[in-house]
Amino acid sequence: MKKHYFITVSVASCTSIKVDIIMKLTLLSIFLVFLSILGVFSENARFDNYRVYSIEVQSNIQLKILNELSETSDSYNFWEVPTKVGVNADLVVPPHQFAHFGEIVDKYNLTTNLIISNLQEFIENESPKRQRKEEGDMNWDDYQSLETIYEWLGFLQRDFPQFISVEDIGLSYEGRPIKVVKLSKKQNARAIFIEAQIHAREWIAGATVTYILNQLLYSTNPDVQEMALNIDWYVVPNSNPDGYEYTRTSNRNWRKTRSPVSLICYGVDPNRNFAYNWLTPDEDGNLGASKAPCSDTYAGPHPFSEKETLAIENYIAEIKDRLDVFLSFHSYAHQILYAWGHTKANVSNYEQLQAIGEAAASRLMETDGIVYDVGTTRNILYAASGISIDHAYGHHGIPITYTYEMRGSGTYGNYGFFLPPQFIIPNGVEVLQSLIGLVSKAREFGYLVNNL
Ligand SMILES: [Zn+2]
CATH class of the missing domain: 3.30.70.340 (Metallocarboxypeptidase-like)
Structure with missing residues (x-):
């Protein structure tokens, strides 16, 4: 009896443990489902029915x-x-x-x-292909990961050691390298600097600058070859690597850097974080940036608060004497913009900037009929303070500086920042053509002319 009693108790005990475990597992799985509904495990921002x-x-x-x-x-x-x-x-x-x-x-x-x-x-x-594992081979049929782009830069340096050099100019907040590629076939040639992808979600900007770099190396077009031969090119393919990776893994609509800026918000708008006329209001009182940390255009606690903008600034300060042209690649307004962003006033060489910009736009239009407007940031786009091209112009004295606002919405479709990858090459082709127009007109004014 005692044994039987023991067994009975034992069975009862086992059963109660099993029931207990099953109940706990059930509760746990309900809790997990609840958490996943809340998005606790999935940081990927969704925009269903937005x-x-x-x-x-x-x-x-x-x-x-x-x-x-x-x-x-x-x-x-x-x-x-x-x-x-x-x-x-x-x-x-x-x-x-x-x-x-x-x-x-x-x-x-x-x-x-x-x-x-x-x-x-x-x-x-x-970009459905984005879900697939990437093989590491660079191409312009799709938007590439930072890893693929950086690996490709390594291949370029290996394949063209005589005129390609790649340098780390700093680390992002999360520790990713910011790289600059220099293409130089002549000693002491005048130079063009291009920074791209400073706004994380504007993927076409980064894809275009690598397309252009590739064309400068491989194109058989004599105009492109001539630009590669006689001009030094400095290219930052990804000026905001943390933000870019965040758009690929978590929130496709992210614009800023990823540094913590308040108890609840992340990121500074890096293209409002340059020092020249940082947070300076225009004639109508528009700040052209925000003081609110959660805003998409937050200017940061002080100029160059971001490691990314500071890295670019320090590098420009080193090479500025070689630069005649500074370009910043963005999307998606079909515009070529020059100084200023924070005032309606004209810069001293605005006639040159307008003429060179128009030459670039007209050459761009010849390819696919896309019309770019040319003018100052303040007068044809909106008030914007602390932007890279105004700092390059106003602080460093680089005479030709433009923001390119590339494709996104037009007769080819309304995509905003989410331009499908089949437009990377058409956009790249026309922007490269515009650079031929830009260089040719700039030379008429005496820029990008080598006195070797
Ligand atoms: Zn932008």
Whole structure:
């Protein structure tokens, strides 16, 4: 009996342990499902049913309302902050704000055009190959990882040791190297500097600069070969590697760096973090950047607060005497912009800058008919302070500096920052052509002319 009793107790005990374990596992799995719904395990930001509207800003009151929306709401996301009447603003609206947004549209008579009806679906269609394991071979049929790009730079240095050098100019906040490639076939040639991908989500910018570098090395076009021979090229293919990797792994819509800037927010807008006229308001009081750490255009706690911008700045300071041209690659407004961003005033050589920019734009248009506007950042795009091209111009005295705003939305489709990879090569071809126009016109004014 005793034995039987023991067995009975033992069985009962086992059963109760099993029940206990099953209950705990069930509770745990419910908890895990709950957590995964909350996104605790998946840091990948999703944009299911988010809409993107292009809004025609037709009056100052509409401008004011949209600015208020951008400053006070963390659920609306402007791809470009509206700061000017007559310039369209593209706005990402989450599903829980559809009703609110509808009310604002009605109340202020906003003219809107729905350009993307489901942002998540759109991102997934943008680059399906991105899900595949990358083999490490560089190409321009798709957007490449930082690892692939850097590996390719290593191959270039190995294959062309006589005129390609790759240098680490600093580390990002998360410790990724920032690299500059120098292409130099002649000693002491005048130089062009290009920084790209400073805004993380503008993938076309980084893809274009590597396309151009590749063409400078391999093109059979005599104009391209001539530029490669007689000009020194300094290229930073990825000026914001942390932000870029974050767009590839976690949030495709990320713009800034990844340094912690407040208890709850990350990142500084690196193209508002350069020192020249940092956070300086224009004539209308527009700051051209934000003091709010959570804002997409946060200028940072002080100029060059970001390791990325400081690395670029220190490098430019070293080589500035060789530079006639400084370019910053962005998307997606189809523009070539020069100084200033923080004032309506003209720079002393604005006639040259306008003429050279127009020569570049006209050469660009010959390829695919894409029309780029040329003018100052403040006057044709919006107020922007602390931007790289103004610092290069105003502080370092580099005479020709432009921001390129490349493809994103046009007759070929409305994609915003998420330009599908089949446009990398067409965009690269036309931008390379524009550089031929730019160089040729700049030489008429005596720039990029070697006195060897
Ligand atoms: Zn940009």
